[in-house]
Amino acid sequence: MSSMGDDDDFDGDICLFPITDCGSLEESEIDTHSISENESNRDASDENESDDDYTHKEKTKAFLSLRQRRLSRALASFEGLKVNINRAQRNWLNAIRKARHMDDPWEKFHLDDYPVEKCFRHRYSALRKTWLTDEVKVKMEKKAFNRGAMRECFRLKKLSSYSGSDNWNHTHNFVAKRYMEEVEREIYFQDVKLQMDAKLWGEEYSRHNPPKKVDIFQMYILEFKDRPDSPLYHCEHFIEGEYIKYNSNSGFVDEKMRNTPQAFSHFTFERSGHQMIVVDIQGVGDLYTDPQLHTLDGKEYGDGNLGAKGMALFFYSHVCNDICQSLGLSEFDMSENEKMIHASNKKMMRVIASCTMARGSELCLAPSPGESVDITELLKRQRSISTTSDSGFDGVLSPLDEEPGSMETGSSNKPSPAIAARRSRLRFCSESESSVTSVQEEEMRNFQLQMQQRHRPSCVALEKDLRQTNLALKYNDSALGKIHHEMAKYHEVGRFCDKDTENIDWDSALFHEIQAAELGELEAILTMAKLYLGQERDVLINCVIKDVEENVDQGMDYMVLAAEAGDRGAMLYVAKAFETGYLLGKRREVSWEDAIHWYDEALNAVNDNDEGGEYDSTMNDPPYAIMAKMAELYLQGGHGLDKLPEKAAEMYNMAAESAMEAMKGRLSSKYYALAEEANAQIEEEE
Structure with a gap:
């Protein structure tokens, strides 16, 4: 299997299904379409086996928890309909059987022999922007089995909180990671916040029905409270498979150039209204880990957040593909030279890459950028689509939930057509989780509405x-x-x-x-x-x-x-150009009225700055010089400006006061004298 969620969502001996945790800490879902078609192609004989080979006893063994037993009853009800099970459901059943007989790849490392340690587990809800802390029991090896440039990895087993006992026989495999060099403890929490925020974007992308859905590892922090200094570790599920880095936070793109990772990054940019982008996509298949977020302001998410610079690096190497088009994403504008480079890259991609092609005839319910959509109605439509399209927001009804008039009298274990139509996406919640699920779905709907309103093309x-x-x-x-x-x-x-x-x-x-x-x-x-x-x-x-x-x-x-x-230097340049005609161009004429306007704007720009209009010795064209120039133009008049001696006298007096504040006593006296001359002209005219 390519994906696992938090093991606390299952208390059986196997963990088979990806868990979508949109800030949820208790919720699990089973997606019949998340089983890879490649898996079924590798084992055609398993795929073609009849479902009659699965006896009721075998199913009962496969589902040990309450929700698993409910799933078993649901499958039995489907068999009661005596209809052909589609390929996705057949793949699902085959995966269940394979997982039951799967050996533990870490059995040879004897982690059961290590002592039990109690830890504080810190989990982050991306929707609620809150942290939840509880206590868990783990067993972790003493020596690292792998290391990268910054962190080293340890094998770990964690006891499920739902098991109700200290039975370590059915625990799952985790990887605990810590920085090899000492870092601030806050760095660990920032890393988890980054990954869980990225996970939320992965769920938003998958909701739009791309050819291949993506998910990002659930990650949290383990604090070993009984060890000296209470060290922190990141903890994730261990997933076997080929680990590939599809793109980086600095523009690198894997030579295979798969479409899904690149389209996912592009999607997050548009859906967030250009405020962020998820990059550094890496992992096993389309299950990603250790992503990076670039935000427009470059804040949060560590040193890997390159801000607008990182976004520019991504788009220089990004070639929009069929998935980008199917999601309604617009192309980032490139020069002709860059388009030629992209065209050659795209041609190479078609030759050497294993491309993910879009479903040409599939219905895509994602709203277009300019379309005004009632998201409530949109989500209802997405819940009711047929098995040929498994997109849509996570439903709240279990296939075993009854709708009014949905069950006929005497038709035991036979679901109504409405329930049968929803069998392509099964969701199981215990009664104690129903209220939590309702709140989480409301939070998710609010998030999706916000993202729809922010959506902006590239x-x-x-x-x-x-x-x-x-x-x-x-x-x-x-x-x-x-x-x-x-x-x-x-x-x-x-x-x-x-x-x-x-x-x-x-x-x-x-x-x-x-x-x-x-x-x-x-x-x-x-x-x-x-x-x-x-x-x-x-x-x-x-x-x-x-x-x-x-x-x-x-x-x-x-x-x-x-x-x-609002650039003050530009205001002064334009004012002088209108005053003198120098570098004014052929389309404009000398205009002292326009010059006065821009000189006045430059003065207002000074008054609006942090200096409060005070003189700055490094400032070009200080306020008193601008006031004196305006007074000179008012005193002379011309080029569309009326001669106004009284206005000139006022501006000279203001210039004198400003010069005095700037400790320019001699210049201040000069301006006062010019103000008297302007007043004298007023008296002569009278």
Whole structure:
């Protein structure tokens, strides 16, 4: 089997089924479609066996817990219908039989001989954002059996909390991990929070009915309270199989280029509204462990959170595939050069990779980005779809639950058609868990509703449309803009250059900086303005563009945008350009009225900063200089500005006071004198 959940959800001698723990600590589910079709293909003889070979006695042995016995009764009721069992159900039954006869791969290590230790177990609920602590009993080997770059691994057995006895014969295999170098204890809790948050995203992805569902290991912390200093360990189920790293947090993509891991990362980016992305996908099959989250602000989730830089690295190497398209994900905008690279990668992928193809005719109930959907109705539809599509939110009814009028008198063990239609997805909850399950499902529905509202496409065109229709969006708040800006900077430093020629792809760098500027990224806007106007800049320093007449007009367009975005330097540049006409371009004319407007905006920008408008010796064009310039223009008048001596006198007095606060006594006296001259002109006019 490719997946296991927390063993506390079963108290029998086997743990066969993946457990979806959306912050749930007591809930288990059985998904008949989660049995891999590859498993059945490897054992065709088992798949073709008749279900009559399973006697009631054999089933009873397979299900020892209360919920397992209920499952047995459900299967018996299905047999009572005398219908053909579909392949997924047949695979399920075959897996049960195989697991019953499966040997313990760790039996030879004799973990039963180790002493029993009591630990505090700390588990995290991603939905509730809370921690739960209980006590468990474990047996752990003394020496590590494997180690990586940062952590070492120990074999461990944990006694199920549901067993009710100290019977270690039916415990499961776990791996306990600890950092080889001493780290702060908080790091262990951050790691668990990261993985459980990623697990929640795995469940959200699987809910949208992709060709292959994914899951992420349940992980928690074991605190050995009776050992010196109470050391902490991470604990996960041990899963046998080929461990593969599909992508990294820095843009690496496995040469096999499977579609599912890459589509999963892309999905989390759009579904979170560009606020985060799950990367560093690795594990056995589509059961992942040790993922990494990049958040837009780069906060939380450890040093591996590279923020917008990490998102840029992912999208540079990401090639949208059939699964991305089936989920309604939009392509990230790339330059023509980058598209050529992606096209060659995609061609290679089709040749050497084992591709996961989308179900062409399957119904996908995921709402489109622009569609307004009642998620309550959507979830109802997803619960009621037939066995040809096993997507949808986890149902709350067991196949043994009775609906009004669902059971006919005298039809013992015969489910109603409504119950039989739900047999493709079975869920079992004991009576004591029903209220907990209801609360958890409500929390999950709220999470899904929030994610639906946040969903935003990855393409610039749709993002621009959204910004035009939503007046609340301002400059410097577009995640896509920040990612394109980071990608331009990566091109500039040669991160993506051809290894053979080491030539920087300036066309691609310029393409991404333009996209970032159009999405309101202030630094990108300033970069483009200074690039076209031939000024020094901090980004794309060595980038050269063709010298054409339109450059000044384009540069001025970007400079006005930067001024509107609140950049004080851009405001002053635009004001001086309208005052003098220097580098104003052909599409604009000298306008002292516009110059006064932007000078005034620059003054307001000073007053709004943390300095409270006070003079800063490092500040270019201090406030008193701007006030004096405005006074001069008012005193002269022209170019669309009326001559206003009284306004000039007022501005000179303000400049004098500002200069005095800046310890510029001589300059202050000069401004007071100019203010008197302006007042004299007022008297002459009167």
